[in-house]
Amino acid sequence: MxxxxxxxxxTVPEAVRDAMAAEQPNPDIEAAFADRYADVCEKLATVYGTDHDVVVPGGEGILGLEAAIASLMAPGDRVLCVSNGLYGDGFADFVESYGGEAIVVSAPYDEGYDLAAVEEALEAAAAEGDPIEVATLVHCETPTGTLNDIGPVLDRLENHDVVSVVDAVSALGGTPVPTDRIDVCLGASQKCFSAPPGLTTAAISDRAWDRMEERDPASLYTNFLPWRDVDEGFPYTHLSANVAALDVALDLILDExxxxxxxxxxxxxxxxxxxxxxxxxxxxxxxxxxxxxxxxxxxxxxxxxxxxxxxxxxxxxxxxxxxxxxxxxxxxxxxxxxxxxxxxxxxxxxxxxxxx
Missing domain, CATH: 3.90.1150.10 (Aspartate Aminotransferase, domain 1)
Incomplete structure (x- = not known):
């Protein structure tokens, strides 16, 4: 190989591969799976460094990016997409596919975010009487190896009371992420966690949950809201082997x-x-x-x-x-x-x- x-x-460590290969409880019926899922969410909260709720839907990391838009945005909403890379641009595609208007503030891929343009876009929308309520950005643009300084953008979003969505898929578990300043902070199993692909992770603030409650998403799968309370069962059959693998991968991180x-x-x-x-x-x-x-x-x-x-x-x-x-x-x-x-x-x- x-x-x-x-x-x-x-690369997935042997202990993580072994966990995934083991016989798994039925995630729809057995309490053992629900207990493991709860443990995984608790461990993820520690890695995220947050008191926000953490959820783990079944689906590769792109599911999280799309679900964040589908859950927070209604048709006709305007979403600020701050970008200097491929994944920043991709958020705009999701916005438009769900019937929203993407206001893209772009910078060249080899430069940092254009903070003046971000502020200008926020102020212009407010002056028009239709303030921006949701914004997206990317912490680590993997295609170019760029770690964005997201703090100054979050400052501006906080000043304008904007719900923030951050793709931190390639940062979580490898570098600090200011999760408690982010309303929806997205991760995935297959990057720094070193678990197999198949799971999205998300830390979600109360403010973001409240906004989701006000929306009527057209999809079950690309929708975070059903994951808010899984005490009565999961929205669909979960990926039990992937959750077992992520559980062990998180143990390795936390033990270190x-x-x-x-x-x-x-x-x-x-x-x-x-x-x-x-x-x-x-x-x-x-x-x-x-x-x-x-x-x-x-x-x-x-x-x-x-x-x-x-x-x-x-x-x-x-x-x-x-x-x-x-x-x-x-x-x-x-x-x-x-x-x-x-x-x-x-x-x-x-x-x-x-x-x-």
Whole structure:
């Protein structure tokens, strides 16, 4: 089997794989599953660092992004989408698909958020008598290895009483996330948690729940509200094996300690970038905004060829960019179980042998 250093899904530890392979209780009937689900939500709240409610629907992380829009927005609503990347842009697509108006404040993919434009959009909407009530942003734009400074945007959203939705899928469990300042903070099992893909995680504030209660979502599946109270049963048959796997993955994180986990990610990221600089590789974002969970090296027109050779010659799977940057960015995912300095050295030895 090849060694996988992709920015999600990540390598899954043996203990997590064993948990998923074990016989599982019936999630529709047996109390053992409900107890495990409650434990997982409690452990996730610790990783999130929040007192907000945490829910875990069955479905890959994109489910959370779509469900946040479907749950908070009614047709005709305007939603501010703050973007400097592919996933930031994607929120606008969800808004429009549910009949809303996306007000997109864009910045180039290799730059930070345009704070002046965010404030201008909020003030203009308020002056028109139709203030923006929901906004979306992305903490870690995985396709470009960018960790956004979301604090200044959250400041502006708080000043205008806007419900915030943050895609923190590639940040949670790898770097601190200001969850208690966020109304809907989205994660997923397959990134820094190092569990198999299949589960969305979300920390949801009381204010966000209240707004959801006022809406009438057209979907059961892309809807967070049925997950608010599962004492009487789950909205649909849950992914019991995935929940068991996530339970063990969270134990590994909490046993290590969050501060140590975050420091391990920082060390792995720094080693990856140091080794890259030694080979003359440029980062895509500037170092001040590079994520501790994924490194994006800028190899215009060469990324696909380098990725393919690393796999063919060294049995290591990496990723390229997405969209217009598909052949310009080589991505190395040092997140979760793969945030390990020695493992990063092996990967960078292979990359160095290909690019020299």
């Amino acid at each position: 090849p060694t996988r250093f992709t920015p999600g899904p990540t 300690g969050l501060d140590d986990v975050f420091q391990r990610h920082e060390r792995a990221a720094e080693r990856c970038r140091t080794r890259g600089r030694e080979r003359g590789l440029d980062l895509y974002p500037d170092p001040e905004r590079a994520s501790p969970t994924v490194t994006a090296f800028h190899l215009p027109g060469e990324a696909t060829a380098v990725r393919d050779r690393v796999e063919a010659e060294h049995d290591i799977v990496l990723a390229t960019g997405l969209g217009d940057l598909a052949d310009d960015i080589l991505r190395i995912g040092h997140m979760g179980y793969n945030a390990d300095v020695e493992a990063v050295d092996r990967v960078m030895d292979a990359v160095g042998a290909v690019v020299e």
